[in-house]
Amino acid sequence: MGSRSVGAVGSVFxxxxxLLIGVLAFSIxxxxxxxxxxxxxxxxxxxxxxxTQYLSKHGIYEFWNWFDDRTWYPLGxxxxxxxxxxxxxTAGFMWWLVNSLNIPLSVETVCVFTAPIFSANASWATFLxxxxxxxxxxxxxxxxxxxxxPSYMSRSVAGSYDNExxxxxxxxxxFYLYIKTLNxxxxxxxxxxxxxxxxxxxxxxxxxxxxxxxxxxxxxxxVTGRYSARLYIAYAPLIILGTILAALVPVxxxxxxxxxxxxxxxxxLVLIHVVAVAYHVKRLLSPQMYKMAxxxxxxxxxxxxxxxxxxxxxxxxxxxxKGWSGRSLSLLDPTYASKYIPIxxxxxxxxxxxxxxxxxxxxxxxxxxxxxIIACFCPLSDSSSFVVLYLVTAAYFSGVMVRLMLVLAPAxxxxxxxxxxxxxxxxxRSLKYQAPLTVESQGSQDMDPSKMNNLSVNSKLGEHSxxxxxxxxxxxxxxxxxxxxxxxxxxxxxxxxxxxxxESDKKxxxxxxxxEASAVGIVLLVILGSLYVVHCVWAAAEAYSAPSIVLTSHxxxxxxxxxDFREAYAWLRHNTEENDKVASWWDYGYQxxxxxxxxxxxxxxxxxxxxxxxxxTAMSSPEKQAWEIFQSLDVKYVFVIFGGLVGYxxxxxxxxxxxxxxxxxxxxxxxxxxxxxxxTYRIDAQATPTMLxxxxxxxxxxxxxxxxxxxxxxxRVRRTEIGRKNFKLTHFEEVFTTHxxxxxxxxxxxxxxxxxGRAKKKAKLDVKSSKLTSSKLLPRKNPF
Amino acid sequence: xxxxxxxxxxxxxxLKSAYVATPTKLKIIDLYVFYALxxxxxxxxxxxxxxxxxxxxxxxxxxxxxxxAVLAVCLRMQVNPKNKEFKELSLExxxxxxxLANLVLHLVIMNFLG
Numbered sequence: 001m002g003s004r005s006v007g008a009v010g011s012v013f014x015x016x017x018x019l020l021i022g023v024l025a026f027s028i029x030x031x032x033x034x035x036x037x038x039x040x041x042x043x044x045x046x047x048x049x050x051x052t053q054y055l056s057k058h059g060i061y062e063f064w065n066w067f068d069d070r071t072w073y074p075l076g077x078x079x080x081x082x083x084x085x086x087x088x089x090t091a092g093f094m095w096w097l098v099n100s101l102n103i104p105l106s107v108e109t110v111c112v113f114t115a116p117i118f119s120a121n122a123s124w125a126t127f128l129x130x131x132x133x134x135x136x137x138x139x140x141x142x143x144x145x146x147x148x149x150p151s152y153m154s155r156s157v158a159g160s161y162d163n164e165x166x167x168x169x170x171x172x173x174x175f176y177l178y179i180k181t182l183n184x185x186x187x188x189x190x191x192x193x194x195x196x197x198x199x200x201x202x203x204x205x206x207x208x209x210x211x212x213x214x215x216x217x218x219x220x221x222x223v224t225g226r227y228s229a230r231l232y233i234a235y236a237p238l239i240i241l242g243t244i245l246a247a248l249v250p251v252x253x254x255x256x257x258x259x260x261x262x263x264x265x266x267x268x269l270v271l272i273h274v275v276a277v278a279y280h281v282k283r284l285l286s287p288q289m290y291k292m293a294x295x296x297x298x299x300x301x302x303x304x305x306x307x308x309x310x311x312x313x314x315x316x317x318x319x320x321x322k323g324w325s326g327r328s329l330s331l332l333d334p335t336y337a338s339k340y341i342p343i344x345x346x347x348x349x350x351x352x353x354x355x356x357x358x359x360x361x362x363x364x365x366x367x368x369x370x371x372x373i374i375a376c377f378c379p380l381s382d383s384s385s386f387v388v389l390y391l392v393t394a395a396y397f398s399g400v401m402v403r404l405m406l407v408l409a410p411a412x413x414x415x416x417x418x419x420x421x422x423x424x425x426x427x428x429r430s431l432k433y434q435a436p437l438t439v440e441s442q443g444s445q446d447m448d449p450s451k452m453n454n455l456s457v458n459s460k461l462g463e464h465s466x467x468x469x470x471x472x473x474x475x476x477x478x479x480x481x482x483x484x485x486x487x488x489x490x491x492x493x494x495x496x497x498x499x500x501x502x503e504s505d506k507k508x509x510x511x512x513x514x515x516e517a518s519a520v521g522i523v524l525l526v527i528l529g530s531l532y533v534v535h536c537v538w539a540a541a542e543a544y545s546a547p548s549i550v551l552t553s554h555x556x557x558x559x560x561x562x563x564d565f566r567e568a569y570a571w572l573r574h575n576t577e578e579n580d581k582v583a584s585w586w587d588y589g590y591q592x593x594x595x596x597x598x599x600x601x602x603x604x605x606x607x608x609x610x611x612x613x614x615x616x617t618a619m620s621s622p623e624k625q626a627w628e629i630f631q632s633l634d635v636k637y638v639f640v641i642f643g644g645l646v647g648y649x650x651x652x653x654x655x656x657x658x659x660x661x662x663x664x665x666x667x668x669x670x671x672x673x674x675x676x677x678x679x680t681y682r683i684d685a686q687a688t689p690t691m692l693x694x695x696x697x698x699x700x701x702x703x704x705x706x707x708x709x710x711x712x713x714x715x716r717v718r719r720t721e722i723g724r725k726n727f728k729l730t731h732f733e734e735v736f737t738t739h740x741x742x743x744x745x746x747x748x749x750x751x752x753x754x755x756x757g758r759a760k761k762k763a764k765l766d767v768k769s770s771k772l773t774s775s776k777l778l779p780r781k782n783p784f
Numbered sequence: 785x786x787x788x789x790x791x792x793x794x795x796x797x798x799l800k801s802a803y804v805a806t807p808t809k810l811k812i813i814d815l816y817v818f819y820a821l822x823x824x825x826x827x828x829x830x831x832x833x834x835x836x837x838x839x840x841x842x843x844x845x846x847x848x849x850x851x852x853a854v855l856a857v858c859l860r861m862q863v864n865p866k867n868k869e870f871k872e873l874s875l876e877x878x879x880x881x882x883x884l885a886n887l888v889l890h891l892v893i894m895n896f897l898g
């Protein structure tokens with residue numbers, strides 16, 4: 001609609017605004033670099049960074065064949081065949097490009113800024129998608145909203161070098177090309193669409209969302225009688241080409257045709273052919289002949305369908321995974337993961353979200369979305385039904401996993417953009433046509449109360465909101481956005497002028513609001529938009545920019561920086577042998593390999609549950625058994641993360657129950673109730689002896705009581721005094737503890753060779769005595 | 785029963801008479817689609833008899849046939865004068881798109897084959 005009415009001047013303005021939106025999307029994500037420094041964040045990004053380094057150093061062929069022996073010792077990991085290579089290849093290509101242009105950027109710099117660059121791309125893709133659905137105005141509004149939506153920002157600040165950074169762009173762009181193909185029926189766009197889908201498959205496991213959402217939409221169109229040749233052209237080539245392209249990606253491979261996640265698309269492919277033939281035959285035959293044909297085919301087809309169903313069921317049963325993968329299953333049944341797969345449930349981003357997190361992550365968009373849905377239904381088209389379907393499914397999935405809020409954010413932005421642009425154009429239109437419409441508007445009000453209701457809903461919602469491009473100017477990027485807002489206002493006026501030509505027939509539809517109401521409405525919209533911007537900027541600056549390897553706290557004395565992680569990794573890098581093995585809980589595996597360059601036992605890839613359970617068992621066993629387990633894995637150093645001294649809550653003691661659960665899942669002699677006193681997890685004097693004796697407790701609290709100020713050993717995270725103080729380590733020795741005690745590194749003592757002759761007896765005795773200590777000796781120390 | 789058979793006969797004859805009226809160009813495309821589908825069926829039968837061992841070979845062979853058929857159907861839809869949606873699309877443009885799509889498809893297939 002809008003795209004046709006905007007003239008040459010308008011399109012120049014639109015492209016300028018788009019440029020500014022890109023700048024906004026890029027620059028709002030730089031808070032992390034300004035407030036902290038240009039570093040890679042968190043856990044997974046370190047792995048991606050290491051892979052990119054390897055790629056840039058050794059070239060792409062070496063990359064595909066890379067067997068990494070510095071992780072999952074002694075198993076190793078085939079990196080080339082188990083990563084989604086999209087992000088790495090993108091950053092590697094960008095690095096190669098700038099270097100061949102003689103711009104000497106380091107790999108790390110390129111990696112840090114990949115996410116902001118791609119979020120600018122994502123907001124442009126959003127513009128394109130929304131323009132296909134509802135015109136240029138809505139597109140610009142949606143793009144502005146997406147440029148700073150907190151949910152997306154949380155995954156794409158500078159330094160957050162993770163798959164999602166690229167994948168969200170790929171997701172939106174794939175949807176855009178699908179809608180474009182659907183609207184034009186051009187085979188050319190269908191091919192581009194398949195390539196966009198390929199890029200998405202390369203970059204993120206979330207591609208299954210696309211390969212299920214698009215068939216769902218096709219099915220919806222068929223069921224509602226909206227089948228057209230364009231739908232066929234948009235769908236069938238995409239599935240055929242997309243399937244082969246997906247199979248080209250090593251990590252997907254034959255899964256593209258073998259797992260149930262993809263079966264829906266094949267089923268719909270068969271269905272669309274049946275429907276296509278039916279429509280074709282219908283056109284060839286006379287109506288009564290067609291009816292007869294349907295009867296005839298119906299009888300034969302019923303038998304055929306039954307056999308097909310049987311074949312399909314057997315196929316599903318015969319497929320290697322017997323259905324769906326764990327993560328997908330936990331999407332369909334939210335309780336699945338917590339029941340069967342503790343390793344998936346243990347990751348905090350796989351938990352269901354809380355209500356405040358919706359407000360935090362999409363803010364006012366949550367209120368605008370319903371208005372957007374109404375606007376999509378006003379004239380329902382294939383493309384607007386797609387957007388609504390996208391929103392509904394994404395809203396469901398975001399309710400299952402916090403992490404999938406990220407998929408919801410673009411949908412919410414698109415629909416809110418549509419809502420804002422509709423509300424704004426209604427307001428400005430009624431301002432403009434106020435004078436000639438006063439008489440007629442009353443008439444139209446009487447005539448069409450239902451429409452009026454709709455509108456008042458819109459405007460009420462609108463009062464809680466504002467048009468992104470008008471509002472974004474106020475607090476922060478004032479100069480940049482001031483221009484864009486003026487331009488968009490001008491553009492609106494241009495539109496109005498064009499509308500004037502067809503005024504006579506439009507008049508009926510111009511639901512003129514009173515002048516004052518619309519003026520107040522616009523003001524309120526702008527105010528609420530500014531609130532959104534303020535919230536987004538706050539989220540960017542305060543909530544989502546922390547790199548989590550460098551922590552800060554505000555004290556009366558000023559900013560205090562905790563740089564313990566890098567301190568520890570640097571110590572490992574400089575003070576240990578190159579081939580030493582370092583054990584820790586899996587969260588820190590990627591960082592250890594990337595920053596300390598030492599071999600680790602388990603890492604964040606979590607592909608081998610047994611291996612992780614072994615480490616979990618070691619951490620929850622008494623010292624002696626733990627030493628034996630680590631010795632059998634050839635481990636030299638063990639480190640734990642300890643936040644008790646400075647009050648860092650996500651330390652290993654707080655994660656410890658997951659280690660017990662995961663360890664106990666494979667080795668049944670580790671039992672969770674042994675670590676709980678009456679069902680509560682505690683580390684004070686009333687903790688169970690098993691807990692007070694396990695390796696994790698000892699490594700965390702070794703020397704803690706002596707070193708703490710009052711000598712009592714007060715844990716500032718658990719807010720309690722620790723249960724066991726002044727103990728000695730027999731099989732481990734402390735080699736390094738960082739400045740704030742956040743990382744404590746221990747070395748395994750070498751096996752004693754003095755008592756070689758009596759080693760066996762001694763070992764037996766030791767086992768017995770350690771059992772004794774755990775069961776009998778300690779309760780005596782215990783006040784109970 | 786005889787009535788049903790007669791109905792079917794009438795149905796087929798009317799289908800035939802309706803189909804005879806289609807332009808020759810479209811008939812050629814139909815033949816092409818038919819040929820591609822036959823090849824696909826032959827491959828599936830062969831796979832069922834001999835086994836699917838080099839699975840990527842079977843997959844690329846089968847998908848190349850099906851893909852060819854699908855693309856040809858797309859072309860047929862675009863050049864069919866009865867389809868009002870594609871009036872602005874010229875014959876040449878439709879054919880160029882078709883060739884491009886086939887090129888891409890078979891490049892990908894060749895890549896997957898090896």
